[in-house]
Amino acid sequence: MLRIEVDHPRPPVFVYGVGQPHAANPTTIPINVTLINEGKHPLKAGGLRAAWQITLQKPLAGRSIQKIMEWGKAEVLETIVVVVRDEEILLVPGQTQTSSFTLTLPTDLPPTTSTDFERVSHTLIVSAITPAPDYSEDLTRDSGSHSQNKPSFLGFRSKSKTHRSVSPTPPQSGKLAAQNSKLADLPPTFSPNVGIVRKEVRVVTPLSARDVQPGQESDQTRVLPGIGNIRFISSTGYMTVGSMTFICIRLEEIDPCATIYEVKIYLEQRVTSVDGQETHIDRYLIGNWQCSDSQKDALGYLWRGPEAKIQSEQDIEQQGHSATTLDSLHLNNVHRLPSAALGARASTNVLHHRIASSVNHQLVLEVTHSLYSEETPGKGDWSEGTRKISSIRRNVILEDCSLSRSNTQAPTYDQYMDVNQADPRRDLKPYAEDNIPESFYIPRVTTIMVNEQQEGKSRVHSAKQIASLVREHQLETNTYCMCFYEGTANVPEKGSGLNLSDTADLWTDGAASLHLREADMADARKRQEAKWRARHPGARENIPGFIYIFIDACVCQMDETIGDSHAGNSRAKAGITLQADGNVRDDE
Secondary structure (H helix, E strand, C coil): CEEEEEECCCCCEECCCCCCHHHCCCEEEEEEEEEEECCCCCEEECEEEEEEEEEEECECCCCCCCCCCCECCCEEEEEEEEEEECCCEEECCCCEEEEEEEEEECCCCCCCEECCCCEEEEEEEEEEECCCCCHHHHCCCCCCECCCCEEECCEEECCCCEEEECCCCCCCCCHHHHHCCCCCCCCHHHCCEEEEEEEECCEECCCCCCCCCCCEEEEEEEEECCCEEEEEEEEECCCECCCEEEEEEEEECCCCCEEEEEEEEEEEEEEECCCCCEEEEEEEEEEEECCCHHHCCCCCCCEECHHHHHHCCCCCCCCCCCCECCCEEEEEEEEECCCHHHCCCCCCCHHHCCCCCEEEEEEEEEEEEEEEEECCCCCCCEEECCCEEEEEEEEECCECCCCCHHHHCCCCHHHHCCCCCCCHHHHCCCCCHHHCCHHHCCCEEEEEEECCEECCCCEECCCCCHHHHHHHHHHHHCCCCHHHCEEEECCCCCCCCCCCCCHHHHCCCCCCCCCCCHHHHHHHHHHHHHHHHHHCCCCCCCCCEEEEEEECCCHHHCCCCCCCECCCCCHHHHCEEEEEEECCCCCC
16 A cells, blocks of 8 residues: 655745746745555556646635535636656565655636636645656646647657646546546546645735835725714735724814714625625625723713714813813724634735636724704704714725744745644634634624625624644644734724724823834834733733734824835834734644
8 A cells, every 4th residue: 555745844935026026936846755565465656746736726606605505516727747757666575765845836827716706726745656658758647737838649748847738627537536526627648646645725925025024004084974084094014914004093173073882893804706796795894993992881982073962061171082182183093803714815916807706805984973064054953873883895805814024034934944844723722712813803794795786695604613624724734824813002992982092092001113213113012922822811922923013103293294104114203113023833
């Protein structure tokens, strides 16, 4: 019996260069294949083949967020074949042989994707082929090869040991296909065989450049009818699934007759089918400002203008949030972004829309407000109008949760081969309910739109299955992703008398800034981690990493706006530093 072991750098595999011609360097990964004869008799193989196969699966019938879908057979989109060994291999009982090779992945490959519309998968296949008298004459034949070959009576003979096929391979007739009819067909030169292994590998195609952290900043000012001027600022060094972002909302010159009841921040995700007819919309509530607990019974609002207070016979000085003046309201906090376990996905590149759904994201600011007015001008019959919701939308690019600091500044893949790869099921202790990171506890509502019309009712997702979702994502990522990082910042936590942070508390004398030396920043991070652990006595001992946010002044206090930026250089003006440090985790 032949056992095949495949060793490669821990996933995900990053494929850079899509949409970046100046940085379109192919990704080359090293792979080790070990053959072990576990039988009692000598074993012979006619050679060793490897393939990187990209497949597409679609649901058999219908799409629904309410039901478990049945998936059809995987269709081969592309196959990259490598001849690892072209000679006969003989293994005596108990003997082990290891072969090493590199596999180069083109820059235009689609990422691993799983939506309600399709699944795109990447699979590494290694086959020890059965020896045959005339098999060596056609070892590298592939009917869909794009290499330059000369025709012969056998078909096409490859001149190189690696070639790429972008057409589906012929149907497979073998035991493997019979065992699972939904597996993709094997390349024709991979059977018959004396042993074969398939290993699915997650591929990420970052939309930011190699070695550049995916930071994003934006500063916009708008006029909202019935309210006044509103400034909406967001800033983060890592705009990824499961990360954190700092948000400031400043309302100024507010209508004196207005009342602001609630301010919400959503991350909205739209997954649209390839044909454009159906869109699944997920709304994640990442921030919510309401009246402070101490004032909720008496007031029930964040801010009310002096004219509205006179008409409602209330104290002009009393407000539901302390960061107010007679004509302004200032809100800010650090907000956690949802985990991939909650359905959050990375934004997609337009080049991939032809084969898979498009995924787009927006930050949505919603303000619930009303306006006092006279029913009949000049008669003094004042009354409060109906409550309205005004919104501001901002497009954002959300990167994959695997793009942590350690990964964006990673060495080449060949330097990873000596890393001890832990077995997640064996070495990773499951999370308990009291120490699950905040990225897994974000309210989510899903709506299906068909031809721009809502289909059925929106679905409010329950938190009952959170433990199983966390475990599944933990095993998938080995916790090497931003979702499992703990967030720590020098802003007050919830429950300090206000629902969310009070602006005045952000002005801390001991806050770090960009002007500090790296050694000082390291000391500051240690203090932050110690404070975090003191507040979370039940936390896990081994944590993949911490996200640190240091604030020495709110962004809106600066004289000039920071504009829209993806480079992260303007954070010095904003007085914000965000760093994500990955800790080396000991096996548990």
